[in-house]
Amino acid sequence: MRHSIRIIAYLSFLLITSMVLFSCGEKNNMLSEEDKNLSYEVLDRVMQEEEQWVKVHAAEYKLQVGLPEGVYDTFLKQLALYENQAPYRIGIWRVLAKSAPTEAERQQYIDKIIAVFNDTEVSDRIHAAETLAKLGVPVSTLAKATTDKILKGEKGSLWVYTLWASMQGKEKSNNPMLEALMSGIEDEIPRLQAAYALKMEGNIPQERWESLATMALDEPSSSIAKIHLLTAAYYWAGPEHQKSESYKKIEDLIFALQQSDNKGDRMALALTIAHKGDWSHQSILLEYLRNDNPIGTEINAETKASNADVMATAAFALLHMEQTTHQLSTIDWAIVLIYMLGMMVIGYIFSKKNKNEKDFLLGGGKMNPIAVGLSLFATLLSSLSYLSYPGEMIKYGPVIFSGVLAFPLIYYIVGWFLIPRFMKLKVTSAYEILEINLGVSIRLLATFLFLSLRFLWMGTIIFITVNTAIISIFGFEDTTSNILWISIILIGVTIIYTTMGGLKAVVFTDVIQSCVLLGGALLTIVLISVYFGSATSWIPTHWLDHWGEYKWGIDARERLSIGNALLMTVIWYVASSGSDQMSIQRFLATENIQTARKTFAVSLITSFVAQFLLGLVGLAVLAYFLDNPQFLAAGESVSTHADILFPKFILVGLPIGISGLVAAGILAAAMSSLSSGLSATSSVISEDLFKRFSRKSKPEKVDQLKRIRILSLFVGIFTLALSLLISRVEGNLFDVVVKVVNLFVSPLFVLFFMALFIPFATARGVLIGGLISIAMAIAVAFFKFLGIEVLFITPASLFSGIVAGVVFSYIDHKFLGNQETMQKRSEKIIGK
Structure with missing residues (x-):
């Protein structure tokens, strides 16, 4: 009877969730085929028949909405007629540069425009400066002397457009x-x-x-x-x-x-509607498109051209909105909702199999190593990775992904140095090891670090998943109330199946979610390959300019280099596997050292495949949006908005049904990590805090299981509150992940390294080392201490913590006479 009541409550929750989602997500924004065809016809007719600059505007509109047919050939003919006519020649070159079939031809026209910009004797320098800004040409580099001279002069038209052009090719945080x-x-x-x-x-x-x-x-x-x-x-x-x-x-x-009788006013209004994607004002655009409300009453050459300019702008606005304001279909919604229902049903099924605390926390200790390995992969490669890796590839290139070359070394270190030591000690919480070797104070410090790390991690998952993916994919307005409700739903579903099913449910759902995650990434690559006609045509043939210069060595003051990527990958994986309860919990859930190694190997192999796929997703999505700039909103570019391109592609590039599947993949990645975090943090709080400080030394087993489930609920609520604060952290998604999520990874591992490998380690020495490691991590992340780049947080905090821990432990033992070392405590307690 209890189970029936519980599942009815859960299904009711799902029903309410579905109603909220459908009510928030519905839009009426479809352009009829008749109006779409009319828009195509107007753009083409205006480009072919109207006067010079109106012709330029129509051609640019065609290019922006992905209709390049005829543009290049039309303006080659214009070039033959008007190449020496200023300022129209600038407009011709601009269109030819935008529509050029090769990079060499594009550069040919840009060089002509730069030559005019540098020439003080011509009359169309102002037009050249404006065009260079619109083409995104970095004049501060390509025409530095001219740019500097103009910007030191009078603030006229040339100064304005040169200032605009000087902003191109730079990181832009203000205007x-x-x-x-x-x-x-x-x-x-x-x-x-x-x-x-x-x-x-x-x-x-x-x-x-x-x-x-x-x-x-x-x-x-x-x-x-x-x-x-x-x-x-x-x-x-x-x-x-x-x-x-x-x-x-x-x-x-x-x-x-x-x-208004002014064409500029009407064009500005049409472009404003397009920018906002506001279909409630579609009637204004249709009125302009059909010329139902012409400018002035007397139709002459001037008013005819003005009306044509407005009609072309309205056509562009309608097509742009039709392409950029997308929504999930009913089928997509059904896929997502069925998926969420499935997760709760799995939790309910496994809830009947948990008889005691060990079943809930460790799955009985005899779980399948392949399934546990996939679960470990899904835990470590969360929605943060699913969203940030493609964005990192788009914005900075493939340097960060060179870290996968270190995976064999990582497997050897973890498999032969860490796992055997963990498996010898049959503990429930990883931090019992620290108490055995170094005492209660170090265990409590580790507990604090782990809980801080995981709460920040889960809060970041919720924030990034909701703000970057769900808001854009599901078509919600970016308001505080919507973000809050969506976050509640996301954590609510995760809490339900986690608190019901325990680790068995977490592992089982993680396996499913791993397949969905990898399948979504692979499907994206396949569809973009089909779009381009081959599996290799979208791969860049050269190092892109906006990626910056790549370097080989290790340098803490460089954001990325090959050496940095290798070092960071080794340290992150070793530190996470050797100190994180979520990893150690899965090792302990297997039968022996061999199966634990197999678990870790499966995790690494799957991580390699996932990182490789997500890197390719980044390259594929980059190529897609370079080929389809019309899908980017005004002011967006592939470099400045790299993090949102993958979610945006899910809407604009995937067919009905597939969008829902990939959206479910992002939810899957978030929920798998959240469920593991809820399970692991609840376990640590129960073992390391409640059992230690509870007045009841031996509570009943049923009460323990009930207590852990209640803990998972409160952990979820606290995480939800914390997610609302993450928005204050600056940087792209990958930087935010490193600053927040990786902040305490190395300080936590410093404690385990000292407890496992330094015989003379003392509690006081390790405490000082841990605190110094924490201080270094915070100083680098938020204050750029000594100029160290944010991505070097883990190496800097690890090395400083270990050095300090070893030095102070040696002083404490040798010179201050502290005999309570790691080695002596271990021998005394374990009886080695």
């Missing part, structure tokens, strides 16, 4: 155009151009948004810059600002332009 607008551009035309550049470039810090909004609202109505200031503020308002009164006023002013 200097905002400061320029606020501090000294008074002339009407340069101010208009600066406002336009500000809108197009973005990168406006959210703390400066109110200043931008105030400037836009205070700009005189007669100012031609006002529309671009308003739309810049509207484009780049964060979720917290979209509820403000200023935002509402800006929105009202923008949409009041619907009937």
Whole structure:
């Protein structure tokens, strides 16, 4: 009867969850085939028939929505007619550079534009500077002398566009155009151009948004810059600002332009609707597309061209929204929900098989090594890896993945130096080993480090999974309330099947989730290969410019090098396997040393396959979006928004049903890690804190099992609260993972290294070494101590901690006379 009531409650929870998800995720944003075809027709007709710059705009719109047919050939003909006509020649070169079939041809036209930019005698330098900015050409490198000279001069039109162009090829965390607008551009035309550049470039810090909004609202109505200031503020308002009164006023002013007789106003309104993906204003775009509301009453050459420009912009806006505002289908939702239901059913089934605490925590101690190995892999390679590895490959290249070359060494170290020592001591908590060899104080320090590490890890999983993947894939608004509810659902489902089934349920579901995770990655690669026509055409043939320079040696002040990647991989795997309860728990869940080694080998092999696949996913997705830039929102690029490209591809690149499967894979990766974290932290709290400090020295076995299940619930709630704080950590996904998740990996292993391998280690010496290791990790992660890069946290904190621990233990033993060493305690307690 109890089980029936419980499962009814769980299914009710799932039903409510489904209703919430469906109500949040529904959108009505489909463009009819008739209007889509009309948009294609308008863009092509305007490009072929209209005047010069209107023709340029239509061609660029076609390229942005993935319709390159005819563009290059059309503008080769324009080049033959107008190559020496300034400034139209700049527009021709711009389109040819964007549509060039080879990199060499693209560079040919860029060189022509740079030549005009460097020429002080020509009349179209301003157009050249604007075009170089729009093409993303790094003029600070390719035309440094000219750029520096212009930026030291008068703040006119050439200065504005040169400043914009000088921002290209650099990491962008702010937009200097905002400061320029606020501090000294008074002339009407340069101010208009600066406002336009500000809108197009973005990168406006959210703390400066109110200043931008105030400037836009205070700009005189007669100012031609006002529309671009308003739309810049509207484009780049964060979720917290979209509820403000200023935002509402800006929105009202923008949409009041619907009937404007100025083509620039109408084009700005159409592009604003496209940028926001707001299908509630589709009627405005359709009205412009069909020319139902033409500019002026007298149709002449000027108004005809203006109307054509507006029609082309509306066509682009509709096609862009149709391509970029995607949603999961009903089939996709069904796959995800069936998956979540399946996880809870598995938890319910295994709940009947747990008879005691050992069954719940260690699965009875006789679990299949292959299944446990897959579970260990799924634990270590969480949704953090699933989301951050492709982003790291896209942004920085394959250097980090060279670390897999160290896997044989890692297997040898862990398999022959660590696992045998763990298996000799049949303990439930890994930290019992520390108490045996070094005493209660070191065990409690290790418990604190482990719990801190795992709480931060689980909080980061929830934060990144929800904010990076679920929000974008499932089509929710990026609001605090939505993030909170989705996080509650994610941790809620995980708590249910973990607290019911224990380690057996965790391992069983991890095996399923490993297959889903790897299958989703492989499927992405296959589909992109089909898109490009081969399995190799999307692999870069050269080192991409935005990856930066690659280096071979070990250098703590370099973000990445081959040597750094190898060293970091060895230390992370050895430290995690040799100190983390989640790893040691799985070794102890097997029968003997040989099966434990087999478990670790399976974990490493699967990790290698997964990292290799995820690296390829990064390259494949990079190639896809370089070939389809129309799927990127305004202001987005493959380098600045690398972390969201894989989730975005799930929506724009995968067919119905497959999107749901890969989305389930991301949920799988998150839930597998969360379930392992809940199980491991509950085990440590029970063994290392409750049993030690509880007044009841021998509580009943049934009570122990019940207590651990309750602990898992509270651990989940605390983790949920912690996830809300992770957003304050700066950096791309991989940097956030390293700063938060890997912060205490080395300090924790320092304690185990001293307890297992240093005979004269003393509790006081190890305590000092552990604290120094913690201090070094924090100093490097958040203060860049001695210029050490954040990815070097684990080596720096490990070496400093071991050196300090060995030195202070030696002093404590040899000079201060402390005879309570690791070796003596071990011999006394174990009786060796």
